[in-house]
Amino acid sequence: MDLRAYIRQIPDFPRPGIVFYDLAPLLASPDAWPVALGRLTRGVLAHAPDVLVGIESRGFLLAAPLALKLGCGFVMARKPGKLPGPCLGHDYALEYGKDRLEIQQGLLAPGQRVLVVDDVLATGGTLAAACALVRQSGAQVVAAATLIELGFLAGRQRLAVPYIHVIGYD
Template sequence: MNIKDHIRGVPDFPKPGILFYDISTLLAHADAWQVAMGRLARDVRRYQPDVLAGIESRGFLVAAPLAMKLGCGFVMLRKKGKLPGKTIRHDYALEYGTDSIEIQQDAIAEGQRVVVLDDLLATGGTMTAGIELLRKIGAEVTGAASIVELAFLPGRQRLKELGVPFTSLASYDE
């Protein structure tokens, strides 16, 4: 099965000139979703995770069912102010400004092996911030993965520079 057959391209979203890769069509197709989770489980299992960290919010859709499939824990990396209790924040630069990502202070024990997941890797800014946050709290980030990769953007290279291996199910070159 070609996973790309179940990912819809939406032109000019969220703004003109952008082609948005919509995974909702993949999620809605039971067989394709099962195949995608099976393939991702096979790829992510190599990294021997204790915990999967999903990046808000579509990363939750990938990481939570995958954690169940792999028999490991799941934690959320969220925008500032969205998690209850004590949190640890990491600020990071965007093209035009800054943003923040947080994790609950007690979500990961020091030394736990973590794989970071999102639906899509583009420039790698948010994924890199997630890795830096997890390292800040003592996690060993053993890998990163997504359903879609925009290979013409520098995301994979940025993760490589951090020493984090990356895998995706569908790569687009333009």
């Protein structure tokens, strides 16, 4: 199945000059969504994670069902002020601004095998920041995964871990 047929490219969103790769049609398809999740599962299995960290918000859509399929835990990496209690945080630069990710303290244990999940790898800033945040907790980042990689933006070069994707645009 060609999963690219289920991805819409929306120009000038969220800002002029940016092309947004919208996976909503894929999620809405009862045929394409299970295929995409199955392919992502096969790519991730070899890394044997204990926990998946999903990046807000579209990364949650992939990481939560993937964690259920793999039989492992799921932890949210969110923007500031969205999680209760003490949090660890990491500031980073985006291709169109600055941002911060946080996770709740105590959800990741030192030495745990963590795989970080998001929807799209573009320039790599958000995924690299999430990996740094996991390391800050003392856990081990074993790999990162996305549904879509925009290879022409070379974001993979910012990752110091094995990387898995299902759909690539070069």
